[in-house]
Amino acid sequence: MSSENFSAEAQRIRQRTMDTLLAAFSELSEGLLIVDRQARIVWMNEKYHRRLGIADPASIVGLPVEAVIPNSLMRSVVTSGKPIMLDIMEFGTESFVVMRLPVRDASGEVIGGVGVMIFDDPRQLVPLVSRFQSLRLELADTRRKLDEARRAKYTFSSFVGVSPTCIAVKDKARRAARAGSPVLILGETGTGKELLAHAIHAASPRAAGPFVAVNIAAIPETLLESEFFGVAPGAYTGAERKGRSGKFELAQGGTLFLDEIGDMSPALQAKLLRALQEKEIEPVGSNRLIAIDVRIIAATSRQLQKEVDEGRFRADLFYRLNVMTLDVPPLRERLEDLPLISEALADSLARQLGEHPRGISAAALEYLARHPWPGNVRELSNVLERALLMSDADRLERADFEQILPGLAQFPSTEPIQPGARTLDQLQQDTERRAIAAAIAAARGNKAQAARSLGISRASLYEKIAALGIAPPDSV
Numbered sequence: 001m002s003s004e005n006f007s008a009e010a011q012r013i014r015q016r017t018m019d020t021l022l023a024a025f026s027e028l029s030e031g032l033l034i035v036d037r038q039a040r041i042v043w044m045n046e047k048y049h050r051r052l053g054i055a056d057p058a059s060i061v062g063l064p065v066e067a068v069i070p071n072s073l074m075r076s077v078v079t080s081g082k083p084i085m086l087d088i089m090e091f092g093t094e095s096f097v098v099m100r101l102p103v104r105d106a107s108g109e110v111i112g113g114v115g116v117m118i119f120d121d122p123r124q125l126v127p128l129v130s131r132f133q134s135l136r137l138e139l140a141d142t143r144r145k146l147d148e149a150r151r152a153k154y155t156f157s158s159f160v161g162v163s164p165t166c167i168a169v170k171d172k173a174r175r176a177a178r179a180g181s182p183v184l185i186l187g188e189t190g191t192g193k194e195l196l197a198h199a200i201h202a203a204s205p206r207a208a209g210p211f212v213a214v215n216i217a218a219i220p221e222t223l224l225e226s227e228f229f230g231v232a233p234g235a236y237t238g239a240e241r242k243g244r245s246g247k248f249e250l251a252q253g254g255t256l257f258l259d260e261i262g263d264m265s266p267a268l269q270a271k272l273l274r275a276l277q278e279k280e281i282e283p284v285g286s287n288r289l290i291a292i293d294v295r296i297i298a299a300t301s302r303q304l305q306k307e308v309d310e311g312r313f314r315a316d317l318f319y320r321l322n323v324m325t326l327d328v329p330p331l332r333e334r335l336e337d338l339p340l341i342s343e344a345l346a347d348s349l350a351r352q353l354g355e356h357p358r359g360i361s362a363a364a365l366e367y368l369a370r371h372p373w374p375g376n377v378r379e380l381s382n383v384l385e386r387a388l389l390m391s392d393a394d395r396l397e398r399a400d401f402e403q404i405l406p407g408l409a410q411f412p413s414t415e416p417i418q419p420g421a422r423t424l425d426q427l428q429q430d431t432e433r434r435a436i437a438a439a440i441a442a443a444r445g446n447k448a449q450a451a452r453s454l455g456i457s458r459a460s461l462y463e464k465i466a467a468l469g470i471a472p473p474d475s476v
């Protein structure tokens with residue numbers, strides 16, 4: 001074959017390939033579209049017309065492509081001369097997988113573009129599109145969960161208890177909710193400080209705003225500043241490159257709950273104080289100030305006054321946070337709440353475990369009242385959960401709890417006595433305190449009944465309650 005013949009043949013093959021490709025794309029794809037260099041529609045195949053519901057194909061020729069396909073990127077292809085090989089285009093409620101190529105003349109000049117709709121159902125492009133879809137679902141799910149997490153989970157009715165100290169704390173918390181000033185919640189671990197913080201937010205005028213919690217003890221010291229105040233774009237490289245909002249910004253218009261505030265380092269205490277005084281924050285690596293409108297609730301299980309006295313917590317920050325103080329009493333000081341809290345917890349635990357609701361016998365409650373509950377309501381909840389998992393009976397009995405909290409079974413008569421450890425007076429008081437607390441719990445808070453079961457008068461029960469510091473003498 002001469003070289004002249006070859007080039008004529010090559011030219012023919014090229015031309016035929018072009019025609020075949022165009023025909024194949026037109027036939028195999030779900031739609032084909034050609035535009036000129038101004039992104040005006042030159043031609044559209046039959047399938048595309050049908051897909052778009054266009055009755056008269058001639059009516060759209062010459063129109064800007066966006067007039068027919070609002071999300072089209074054909075204009076950017078003809079302007080930049082760069083193809084978009086694979087993309088997902090939204091059209092109404094549907095998604096299409098599309099490919100867009102520029103068309104050039106013999107000198108390489110862009111004269112138009114061609115868009116191919118490869119599949120009308122992107123789900124066919126497994127796994128690429130399925131990954132895309134699942135990421136999209138995940139994102140929507142995460143956003144929803146974040147929104148949920150930022151709403152308060154509890155109201156005052158979740159804080160169970162009818163003891164005078166409990167009612168007093170709830171009354172004060174309700175007043176605090178209305179006031180809008182900072183609140184400091186103090187109490188041992190597991191007494192319900194976080195629950196109260198949620199409830200205060202939910203009862204406050206900021207209830208529609210976010211509730212954002214930061215556990216200071218759980219976040220490494222080096223990350224706390226950016227966690228609080230955010231990071232300006234470009235301040236860091238890597239994942240943080242784009243910048244990030246801090247908890248103060250996320251809590252705008254709502255409540256910021258600073259849990260375990262007693263664990264805050266002196267350096268951050270100074271920065272927090274400044275933010276609270278100025279009502280402004282400065283994201284890490286920025287020179288821009290952001291005005292903040294956030295209500296602060298702080299909590300700690302430490303003796304914060306003592307931390308101040310011993311120089312570990314700034315006095316000025318303490319006074320700023322300590323506008324209203326809620327002292328949440330430990331469970332052992334309000335044993336009359338034990339039956340009610342136990343029942344409420346057992347009900348909700350049974351629901352969570354997918355089990356039928358179970359009662360708790362009076363003897364079981366009397367037994368539980370002997371325990372000092374160093375972990376308070378959280379510990380009670382754990383004990384009840386274990387009992388529910390171990391027993392199938394309709395009612396939790398004393399024997400179930402004897403297995404979980406064995407040390408209390410010998411109380412009071414055979415409790416081992418260590419000579420010289422305590423005076424007779426102390427032993428006597430301790431025994432009386434536990435016996436009275438147990439009787440009150442068994443009588444579900446009814447003090448007249450508790451007095452009868454102890455064989456003493458109501459008046460002397462009240463005297464003993466006051467003297468032993470079990471609960472205020474005006475308890476019902």
Ligand SMILES: Nc1ncnc2c1ncn2[C@@H]1O[C@H](COP(=O)(O)OP(=O)(O)OP(=O)(O)O)[C@@H](O)[C@H]1O
Binds near residue numbers: 159187188191195
């Ligand atoms: N009065 C109550 N009524 C019902 N449930 C309660 C009560 N107090 C606490 N709880 C429950 O006990 C658990 C512990 O409460 P919470 O987390 O609020 O305690 P906390 O004081 O923040 O403890 P910590 O200091 O250890 O963080 C939670 O599951 C909470 O719902």
Ligand SMILES: [Mg+2]
Binds near residue numbers: 193194259
């Ligand atoms: Mg807590």
